[in-house]
Amino acid sequence: MKRRTEKFRAGLLVFIMAVCVFATSDVFASAAKIDRDVDRALELFNDIKGSDNVLTQAKGLLVFPAVIKAGLGIGGEYGEGALRVDGKTVDYYNTVSASIGFQLGVQKKTVVIAFLDENSLRRFRDSSGWEIGVDASVALIAIGAGGSIDSTSLNEPIVGVVFGQKGLMYNVTLEGTKITRIRKN
Numbered sequence: 495m496k497r498r499t500e501k502f503r504a505g506l507l508v509f510i511m512a513v514c515v516f517a518t519s520d521v522f523a524s525a526a527k528i529d530r531d532v533d534r535a536l537e538l539f540n541d542i543k544g545s546d547n548v549l550t551q552a553k554g555l556l557v558f559p560a561v562i563k564a565g566l567g568i569g570g571e572y573g574e575g576a577l578r579v580d581g582k583t584v585d586y587y588n589t590v591s592a593s594i595g596f597q598l599g600v601q602k603k604t605v606v607i608a609f610l611d612e613n614s615l616r617r618f619r620d621s622s623g624w625e626i627g628v629d630a631s632v633a634l635i636a637i638g639a640g641g642s643i644d645s646t647s648l649n650e651p652i653v654g655v656v657f658g659q660k661g662l663m664y665n666v667t668l669e670g671t672k673i674t675r676i677r678k679n
Contacts, residue, residue: 523574523678524678524679525583525586525678525679528559528574528575528576528583528586528678529576529583531559531560531575532557532559532575532576532578532583534559535557535558535559535604535606536555536557536578536606538604538657539557539604539606539655539657542641542642542643542655542657543641543642543643544642544643544644545643545655547643547648548606548608548635548643548648548653548655549608551608551610551648552608552609552610553579553609553610553611553612553614553615554577554578554579554584554608554609554615554618554619555577555578555606555607555608555609556575556576556577556578556587556606556607556608556609556618556673557575557576557577557578557604557605557606557607558573558574558575558587558589558604558605558606559573559575559604560573560602560603560604561573561589561602561603561604561605562600562601562602563600563601563602563603564600564601568592568593568594569592569593569594570590570591570592570593571589571590571591571592571671572588572589572590573588573589573605574586574587574588574589574676575587575588575589575605577619579615584619585619585675586675586676586677586678587673587674587675587676588673588674588676589605589671589672589673590671590672590674591671591672602658603656603657603658604656604657604658605654605655605656606654606655606657607632607652607653607654608652608653608654608655609651609652610648610650610651610652610653611651613651614651614652618652622674622675623672623673623674624672624673624674625671625672625673626654626671626673631650631652632652632653632654633650633652633653633654634653634654634655634656635648635653635654635655643655
């Protein structure tokens with residue numbers, strides 16, 4: 495019985511990893527592909543009521559169009575995106591995090607991190623690696639009833655919004671997420 499359980503867990507883990515690889519064939523995308531995906535993500539972001547307040551105040555937007563999370567007891571997530579300043583891509587980044595605990599399955603989400611003041615944007619761009627909760631705090635903007643952005647968090651220097659293709663996602667965290675600049679062609 496114990497051997498069956500171990501085989502089941504190993505098989506399930508292989509399955510989840512395969513789903514992640516095949517479902518995200520664009521995980522290691524080119525710069526042009528990332529830019530197109532960021533454009534699409536920002537179009538979806540614009541559809542969220544109250545997003546115009548974020549966009550108006552932002553000095554820079556770090557957009558991860560597809561962050562994939564998979565887990566079976568131990569989980570991880572990965573995504574690639576771009577930093578936009580004045581509407582133009584200035585750098586590319588990846589986001590990575592790991593977690594331990596009760597978890598099973600695969601999830602895809604879009605993450606937009608808005609730098610609302612020049613100092614926070616400069617500190618981020620000057621860093622070689624940046625971990626949310628260690629190097630900076632990111633206020634997660636609450637999505638209220640009707641799918642609108644709660645603007646009370648907009649007095650923080652850095653805010654994040656997490657949403658998905660099929661609706662908004664609640665009770666998510668960005669703590670412990672590591673963000674690193676990457677080179678893209």
